[in-house]
Amino acid sequence: MTELRSFDESLPMALLNAREAAMARFRPLLARHDLTEQQWRVLRALGAESTPVDAGTLVDSTSLQAPSLSRILANLSDRQLIDRTSSSSDQRRAVISLSEQGAALVAAVAPESETIYAQIERQFGGDRLGHLLGELHDLAASLEQPAPERQ
Amino acid sequence: MTELRSFDESLPMALLNAREAAMARFRPLLARHDLTEQQWRVLRALGAESTPVDAGTLVDSTSLQAPSLSRILANLSDRQLIDRTSSSSDQRRAVISLSEQGAALVAAVAPESETIYAQIERQFGGDRLGHLLGELHDLAASLEQPAPERQ
């Protein structure tokens, strides 16, 4: 009989717990600004771009599903945090950018977010955290490769 | 002006992406057995216990909220995957254990899960993965400590 590995040895559970613990630090900040995690992911992604992006790009960079993103964009647009137009060369494409208000919100959240991040680095160790980040990226990259056939 | 750290440097995003990548490997397995991630977390937690547990214990071990757990238990109970009684010594306490069917389901999923896990270890390196798990546990542990006051 195959023994199932314990909770502690489960990679998905370890990742979930670590993320939960990290988000617990950030969630109050987002709540103060009436933002869900996903809404913040979108605003953050937009803030990272120097030029307006289309919805497909956002789907990729935020790891959200297209229907979820549509709803979130509608919400952010209602709140006037983003501007939406359509590409002149391809009118199917939505072109999205931070509005002035949206940019101001990102600018307001950023320093608080960095403060929290600095706390985490002090507690866990900056170098150690940097190394962990690298490992997480590598792990995600190898997992995105198809599983090799067993020889 | 505070520059927001890029997506790549964000710990929550890195954890989310890594978890997504990992779950992508496991999700088809769960789907074949008509289980959501959370339902599986509960069954797995129950499978790990040698004795029946109460709902509060499950809340802790699965990182689910009590109301979510209640609904999930109702669902699993409808599907006869768990048995629920109440403690004779304290009738507020729900006493939950895997049913015979539930144990059979866990036993059916376990070997497939281990196969997937072994693939991940082959791709990423077993030692490296073990070390990463340790770091994730440590990170979660330090994050669960209250943030120290800045000196």
Next chain:
DNA sequence: GCAAATTACTTAACATGTGTAATATATCTC
């Protein structure tokens, strides 16, 4: 140049989950 296929995005519908608050019900404390 036009019908058919494709692409990009949106909308709908449904199930599930989160988060907070309110509600039994049982137990404990005085």
Next chain:
DNA sequence: GAGATATATTACACATGTTAAGTAATTTGC
């Protein structure tokens, strides 16, 4: 026994995942 506390469930409002269908714009093949 009255009131406080603990355990679990229920209720509600909302966000998200997922699948499917819909709309409009563009490209392709003839």
